[in-house]
Amino acid sequence: MASRIKLSEVSVGDELPALSMTFTREDLVAYAHASGDMNPIHRDEEFAKSVGLPDVISHGMLTMGRAIKVVTDWIGDPTAVIDYSVRMTRPVVVPSGAGVTVDFGGTVGAINDDGTARIDLTATFDGQTVLGQARATVRLA
Amino acid sequence: MSMNREMIGHQYPASDSLLVTHDVIRDFALAIGDDNPIYVDQTVAQSFGHATVCAPPTFPIVVTMAAMEKSFHDPALNMDFTRVVHSDQRFEYVRPIAVGDELVVTTVVEDIKALGNNDIATFRTEVSSLGELVVTGWSKLVVRGDE
Numbered sequence: 001m002a003s004r005i006k007l008s009e010v011s012v013g014d015e016l017p018a019l020s021m022t023f024t025r026e027d028l029v030a031y032a033h034a035s036g037d038m039n040p041i042h043r044d045e046e047f048a049k050s051v052g053l054p055d056v057i058s059h060g061m062l063t064m065g066r067a068i069k070v071v072t073d074w075i076g077d078p079t080a081v082i083d084y085s086v087r088m089t090r091p092v093v094v095p096s097g098a099g100v101t102v103d104f105g106g107t108v109g110a111i112n113d114d115g116t117a118r119i120d121l122t123a124t125f126d127g128q129t130v131l132g133q134a135r136a137t138v139r140l141a
Numbered sequence: 142m143s144m145n146r147e148m149i150g151h152q153y154p155a156s157d158s159l160l161v162t163h164d165v166i167r168d169f170a171l172a173i174g175d176d177n178p179i180y181v182d183q184t185v186a187q188s189f190g191h192a193t194v195c196a197p198p199t200f201p202i203v204v205t206m207a208a209m210e211k212s213f214h215d216p217a218l219n220m221d222f223t224r225v226v227h228s229d230q231r232f233e234y235v236r237p238i239a240v241g242d243e244l245v246v247t248t249v250v251e252d253i254k255a256l257g258n259n260d261i262a263t264f265r266t267e268v269s270s271l272g273e274l275v276v277t278g279w280s281k282l283v284v285r286g287d288e
Contacts, residue, residue, distance in 0.1 A: 088229070
């Protein structure tokens, strides 16, 4: 585990470089195959609407998988993430066509006695938060 | 219909194993849109001190979700899996997942509680390779009750 960021370089409140990522229907199909989650609410518009959703929605786990990129791009080595948790508070609705953009951010929330740091993550779509209590613990160099 | 509280603490038999290959890691990294070369290039992985390519932080869902889904169908659990919403997920690592691991999941029903008409079930998934714990997952699922 070799983070390129040193513990001595970070302070509580520091912001990590933000990211924006596009979610398209094709992305959801690719994620369904890679993850094994073939629920039709992630690909079939008619089915999604029949269960009361506005349209096809993203896998919550795809949003979780993408949000951590804010941290892993920053530290370089993804294996420095030793704990990662999220609450999936709202779905990312993905209409057909060009898709939608989700904005991801991260802030150093705490520096722990054991030399790890807690990063608090945000994910925003259509002006609303889609992940709550999103936190990663990272072991810095 | 509510879930059977007597199943709290129940442990399901270990899942079939998944051999972690370069291909499954590359496909998962591509699917989450993560272009970090460490997921595809052994030389880059080695420059960070790893013996081989390691997996993205949320990769264990590939094995934990399948293992949990098997338990959802256990009649003793009395869980209406057509009404399940995944609300929370956590992964706590002992060490990274790497190419060559043979991942096996043990699923435990950690908790079931009521919230209004809904049941909130927490499943703990212990992912090991060759008998050694690698990562523990916790998945909280909301089973929507009758309106």
